[in-house]
Amino acid sequence: MAERTFKLEVVTPERLALKEEAVSIIVPGVEGSIGILAHRAPIMSELTLGQVKVRYKEDVTVRYAISGGFMEAAENTVRILADSFESAKEIDVARAEAALKRAQERLAAKSSDIDMARAEAALRRALNRLRVARGE
Amino acid sequence: MATMRDIRRRIRTVGNIQQITNALKMVASAQVQRAQSKAAAARPYADNIAAVMRNLAAAAEGQVEHPLLAVREPKNIGLLVITSDKGMAGSYNTNVVRTVIDTLRPYSKDRVKLVMLGKKGRLFFSRRGYNVVEGFSMPSSEVTFTDALNVSNTIRRLFEEAQVDVVYVVYTKFISIVKHLVTVDQVLPAAVDAGEGVSSEEYQFEPAPEVLLGHLLPKYVDTQIYRAMVESLASEQGARMTAMSSATDNAAEMIERLTLDLNRARQAAITKELAEIVSGAQALK
Numbered sequence: 001m002a003e004r005t006f007k008l009e010v011v012t013p014e015r016l017a018l019k020e021e022a023v024s025i026i027v028p029g030v031e032g033s034i035g036i037l038a039h040r041a042p043i044m045s046e047l048t049l050g051q052v053k054v055r056y057k058e059d060v061t062v063r064y065a066i067s068g069g070f071m072e073a074a075e076n077t078v079r080i081l082a083d084s085f086e087s088a089k090e091i092d093v094a095r096a097e098a099a100l101k102r103a104q105e106r107l108a109a110k111s112s113d114i115d116m117a118r119a120e121a122a123l124r125r126a127l128n129r130l131r132v133a134r135g136e
Numbered sequence: 137m138a139t140m141r142d143i144r145r146r147i148r149t150v151g152n153i154q155q156i157t158n159a160l161k162m163v164a165s166a167q168v169q170r171a172q173s174k175a176a177a178a179r180p181y182a183d184n185i186a187a188v189m190r191n192l193a194a195a196a197e198g199q200v201e202h203p204l205l206a207v208r209e210p211k212n213i214g215l216l217v218i219t220s221d222k223g224m225a226g227s228y229n230t231n232v233v234r235t236v237i238d239t240l241r242p243y244s245k246d247r248v249k250l251v252m253l254g255k256k257g258r259l260f261f262s263r264r265g266y267n268v269v270e271g272f273s274m275p276s277s278e279v280t281f282t283d284a285l286n287v288s289n290t291i292r293r294l295f296e297e298a299q300v301d302v303v304y305v306v307y308t309k310f311i312s313i314v315k316h317l318v319t320v321d322q323v324l325p326a327a328v329d330a331g332e333g334v335s336s337e338e339y340q341f342e343p344a345p346e347v348l349l350g351h352l353l354p355k356y357v358d359t360q361i362y363r364a365m366v367e368s369l370a371s372e373q374g375a376r377m378t379a380m381s382s383a384t385d386n387a388a389e390m391i392e393r394l395t396l397d398l399n400r401a402r403q404a405a406i407t408k409e410l411a412e413i414v415s416g417a418q419a420l421k
Contacts, residue, residue: 009180013281014174030342044192046347074191081181
């Protein structure tokens with residue numbers, strides 16, 4: 001029997017990132033990871049920085065880096081409003097490494113509190129991207 | 137009557153101007169395409185976030201208290217005005233400025249705070265004694281979401297500190313390359329209508345709906361501002377393309393007319409010279 005699928009739609013402020021049929025998806029919710037299959041009961045959740053794993057038909061699993069956002073699942077459609085969303089292939093490793101280095105330097109320099117918080121967030125985002133790109 | 141030398145000089149000048157307007161036209165028409173697809177790409181997110189907000193508001197059943205939703209008596213009003221940094225865009229900036237003046241007519245200047253995006257509008261209003269609290273430059277080739285975030289942070293802060301009680305954005309909506317519409321939209325307090333298009337399903341929420349809505353609201357405002365910026369940029373490029381295209385056409389027409397004048401002047405000079413020679417020869421007989 002064919003696997004049951006649902007519609008998956010991922011949008012970022014700058015583009016429509018993904019519109020596909022998927023079999024399952026695992027997203028990083030703020031209160032823990034959430035796995036979703038077809039016809040899930042309606043849920044709305046805030047997402048945090050992390051990885052999204054999507055399994056498509058034909059048993060293909062793709063990992064994406066997400067830096068937070070919201071998810072709504074209803075009527076067999078999963079909608080993700082992501083702050084940023086890239087697949088392992090789309091990630092610019094050189095840029096992420098540069099961002100990582102910059103953030104580390106800034107943290108080492110220890111300036112004002114706001115800068116520290118921003119540098120820390122940048123550090124987390126860069127690490128997350130690199131992790132996804134390397135398939136860890 | 138203008139001498140031939142004067143006319144030649146004018147032809148050269150107009151030709152030089154034509155080269156510039158033509159180059160600007162080419163640049164604008166290349167950029168308008170990109171700006172237009174960017175405006176289209178921003179639409180799904182904006183539509184989706186609005187839909188999610190409606191569902192959430194319905195689920196929370198008006199039990200939400202959030203600084204960005206606070207409805208106060210509109211004593212002080214804030215206006216975000218989007219113009220361009222560069223000119224050469226026909227009536228693009230003028231139209232925005234005129235709309236702002238019309239909108240502000242019922243308010244005295246000391247009750248108005250302006251946040252300006254784009255140099256043209258900023259200069260206009262600060263020279264006329266308006267209170268411009270913050271001025272940003274408008275990106276001329278591409279708007280990123282980070283640009284919008286900077287603007288949005290300022291606006292949200294003004295509203296949360298109750299420096300203004302209501303915020304509107306004045307921007308130019310992109311309808312087609314030749315058709316733009318100056319639009320005034322209310323941004324804050326955020327209007328969340330729970331009424332229409334709500335699916336009645338029982339949602340599970342993580343975290344609670346009030347918390348979710350609180351986190352989603354600032355993003356909703358950011359998105360609105362981003363969208364206004366993207367649309368404005370597309371309109372700006374469209375306006376520039378149209379203006380520069382007609383300027384190039386006008387220059388061509390002018391060159392044609394001047395060339396005609398030049399030929400006429402040359403003909404007259406030749407005729408005059410001939411007459412002089414003939415009459416000179418006659419006098420010798």
